[in-house]
Amino acid sequence: MTHPTPAGEPVEAPVAARTVHVKVPATTANLGPGFDTLGLALALYDELEASIIDAGLEIEVHGVGEGEVPLDEQHLVVRSIAHTFARFGYRMPPLRLVARNAIPHGRGLGSSGAAIVAGVMIGKGLLEGIAEIGPDELLEIATELEGHPDNVAPSLFGGLTIAWTTPDGPRHKKLIVHRGVSPLVLVPEHVMSTALARSLQPESVPHEDAVFNVSRSALLVAALTQSPELLLQATEDKLHQSYRAQAMPETDRVIAGLRAAGYPAVVSGAGPSVLVLASDPKQRLDAAALVEETSESAWQALPLAVDFKGATVTGTDDGPAAA
Incomplete structure (x- = not known):
């Protein structure tokens, strides 16, 4: 160096x-x-x-x-x-x-x-x-x-x-993503401040929530690299998304609807976009169609490959x- x-x-x-x-x-x-x-x-x-x-x-x-x-x-x-x-x-x-x-x-x-x-x-x-x-x-x-x-x-x-x-x-550490993983990003018209999103985080979380996220993070690495069929369980979170939901109610509703239908949806970064880590291209298209049918606001669906x-x-x- x-x-x-x-x-x-x-x-x-x-x-x-x-x-x-x-x-x-x-x-x-x-x-x-x-x-x-x-x-x-x-x-x-x-x-x-x-x-x-x-x-x-x-x-x-x-x-x-x-x-x-x-x-x-x-x-x-x-x-x-x-x-x-x-x-x-x-x-x-x-x-x-x-x-x-x-x-x-x-x-x-x-x-x-x-x-x-x-x-x-x-x-x-x-x-x-x-x-x-x-x-x-x-x-x-x-x-x-x-x-x-x-x-x-x-x-x-x-x-x-x-x-x-x-x-x-x-x-x-860079890892290669399983070829079956098909990301979909749903982008709303409104923006979100990263600083605001971070300000909603508590200083501490319950011990059981921390343990929950450790297990899901480990599982997520396995799901993304080897076992995409585990992505729904692997994308569960108790550390940050629920605390930020009040600032992104539309994002929260879309994620809840997608997950209830079996799609691995999460907040993308600090939001307000939604990331769906679909396990195949068809699941990605179906998730986009569901949001278009059920959401009251407009979301731009971007089916993207992993770079x-x-x-x-x-x-x-x-x-x-x-x-």
Whole structure:
């Protein structure tokens, strides 16, 4: 692992005139009982291009967030690029950033985590040959910005990830999801604040509820990797969803209706989207049809594959390195 440059005034990075392309998947965290630990990458992507320019900062946003997100140094991707450069003692170079976003904002699909991962991966691509950033350090930098590794780990590495923290920093284990698992995400029109969702959590929970979630989390790993037929029982939760239900009554009603009909439905991340971990494509279609028939509000049904690659970065040099 490359160690950051000692603290001090950042200096200009000797980067080449380079363009990098980054593709980052959406994520769904918690998956029911795996609160702040389990995450899954989904085949829904933000795609970005960053080019070094002579001076200034230029930002274009297309798709989700267009006309809403800041177009200056406060843009989350830009902040993440700057943080990555600063970690190695460099100033972020003048950039042109073009983002084409498909991940919904404020819906529990990891849009902020994806923006952070995009920035870190752009930093990695632009710093190639200057600072080599390995997987553990990518996760560490992204977690510094996100606060929790469970969203950024699957976005970085793909698949099903178990994330945890150690005195030496965050760690992860990537697992391959059983080919029978067919995710469905139901996205409402309204948004949900992650901070609000977290504020509804109690400081402590009953011992039996903690034990319940430990057993279901272990079972969920087995269900997702080996035995999809166990997903309904494996997605039971007593740690966070019931406490957040008051802030998401429509989400709670949809989940209750789906589970009563035998579908493994949970809150996606902090909500308000609903994740159904169907055991086959037909079950996924049936679940979407049930919600369309029974819900009073509109839900966009997104049948998504599991992303197995995670974030990718490719780059091309456009000229000689800066002096």
